[in-house]
Amino acid sequence: MIWSVSEFEKLNRIGEGTYGIVYRAKDTKTNEIVALKKVRMDQEKDGLPISGLREILILKSCDHENIVKLKEVLVGRSLESIFLSLEYCEQDLASLLDNMQTNFSESQVKCLILQVLRGVKYLHENFIIHRDLKVSNLLLTDKGSVKIADFGLAKFFSVPSKPSTPQVVTLWYRAPELLLGAKIQTTAVDIWAVGCILGELLGHKPLLPGTTEIGQLELIVDLLGTPSDGIWPEFSSLPAVQNFTLKQQPYNNLKQRFPWLSAAGLRLLNFLFMYDPKKRATAEECLHSSYFKECPYPCDPKLMPTFPHHRNLKNVSQTSKAPQEPGVSSTTEQIPFSLPISELLGNIVKKRKHE
Numbered sequence: 001m002i003w004s005v006s007e008f009e010k011l012n013r014i015g016e017g018t019y020g021i022v023y024r025a026k027d028t029k030t031n032e033i034v035a036l037k038k039v040r041m042d043q044e045k046d047g048l049p050i051s052g053l054r055e056i057l058i059l060k061s062c063d064h065e066n067i068v069k070l071k072e073v074l075v076g077r078s079l080e081s082i083f084l085s086l087e088y089c090e091q092d093l094a095s096l097l098d099n100m101q102t103n104f105s106e107s108q109v110k111c112l113i114l115q116v117l118r119g120v121k122y123l124h125e126n127f128i129i130h131r132d133l134k135v136s137n138l139l140l141t142d143k144g145s146v147k148i149a150d151f152g153l154a155k156f157f158s159v160p161s162k163p164s165t166p167q168v169v170t171l172w173y174r175a176p177e178l179l180l181g182a183k184i185q186t187t188a189v190d191i192w193a194v195g196c197i198l199g200e201l202l203g204h205k206p207l208l209p210g211t212t213e214i215g216q217l218e219l220i221v222d223l224l225g226t227p228s229d230g231i232w233p234e235f236s237s238l239p240a241v242q243n244f245t246l247k248q249q250p251y252n253n254l255k256q257r258f259p260w261l262s263a264a265g266l267r268l269l270n271f272l273f274m275y276d277p278k279k280r281a282t283a284e285e286c287l288h289s290s291y292f293k294e295c296p297y298p299c300d301p302k303l304m305p306t307f308p309h310h311r312n313l314k315n316v317s318q319t320s321k322a323p324q325e326p327g328v329s330s331t332t333e334q335i336p337f338s339l340p341i342s343e344l345l346g347n348i349v350k351k352r353k354h355e
């Protein structure tokens with residue numbers, strides 16, 4: 001068995017999510033810049049946390065230009081730390097939206113959302129539901145390429161579907177069926193999230209920024225009107241319908257929210273926001289939307305502007321002050337040994353003898 005050893009120079013911390021810390025790092029052998037995502041092992045005594053395993057298995061199975069590439073799974077000196085080495089993307093849409101001086105033009109929004117839809121179409125065709133699509137999980141390279149990231153909540157789905165835990169997807173992007181306790185999750189939850197992302201890009205602010213589940217439902221009802229069995233036959237049999245009294249609001253206010261948007265743009269948003277998940281658009285259908293075939297046309301990704309690298313500027317000083325993690329030096333990190341995924345998964349709880 002060949003163990004290849006790589007050394008990474010940790011450059012700065014670029015993100016910290018629920019499941020891990022992400023660093024910008026240089027592979028000192030190849031000089032390649034990568035993103036190293038440290039998989040959080042806090043509660044784990046017997047191996048990888050489920051979110052880390054999911055992310056590895058799903059990313060390993062993906063090969064698409066709009067899905068972030070997993071290069072290697074790396075194991076630290078003691079098997080206690082696991083890192084994913086991912087292709088490096090200069091921006092994530094959340095920090096970009098927070099920091100940009102000029103808003104995205106509609107043609108740029110079309111370019112971005114088309115790429116998201118291509119990535120989502122690929123996932124759904126490969127029986128993967130992402131379940132946590134949001135602007136912070138959409139990365140953008142300096143070449144204008146969008147990459148869907150963070151597969152910690154993603155899962156393979158089967159047909160017919162099996163019940164799964166409803167508490168997924170960040171509140172702002174969460175589909176009404178999840179808020180109402182549906183037991184079966186379908187690809188439609190990702191499509192709802194794409195609708196929220198499109199609304200956020202077009203409106204330059206989060207579309208439905210709820211702070212509680214009921215508050216989230218109320219924002220949805222304010223925007224789209226109150227659902228009923230007429231438009232969504234399963235509605236009144238959803239588990240949580242009894243828990244909430246939804247206010248009666250008969251109007252769809254998308255046109256009021258986006259008064260400048262064309263009829264095709266509004267049709268697309270309405271299709272993404274169908275209450276009934278069975279009637280909601282598929283990624284494939286959205287890709288054929290006439291919205292993308294009318295002026296302003298989607299810009300070519302190569303013509304997307306590049307932006308200052310805020311995350312690096314902000315975090316360089318933070319990184320040098322950050323408390324040192326076990327086995328991690330603040331400059332040249334002796335981190336990981338790369339191991340084949342089959343080995344990793346086979347040996348995940350065994351200590352390495354040949355280190």
Ligand SMILES: Nc1ncnc2c1ncn2[C@@H]1O[C@H](COP(=O)(O)OP(=O)(O)OP(=O)(O)O)[C@@H](O)[C@H]1O
Binds near residue numbers: 087
């Ligand atoms: N390949 C990458 N290139 C550049 N930046 C990245 C990359 N992967 C992740 N990031 C940055 O790190 C942040 C957190 O990453 P990620 O979402 O994968 O972690 P997480 O712990 O699963 O987060 P969450 O809290 O969203 O579940 C992202 O928002 C992004 O800013």
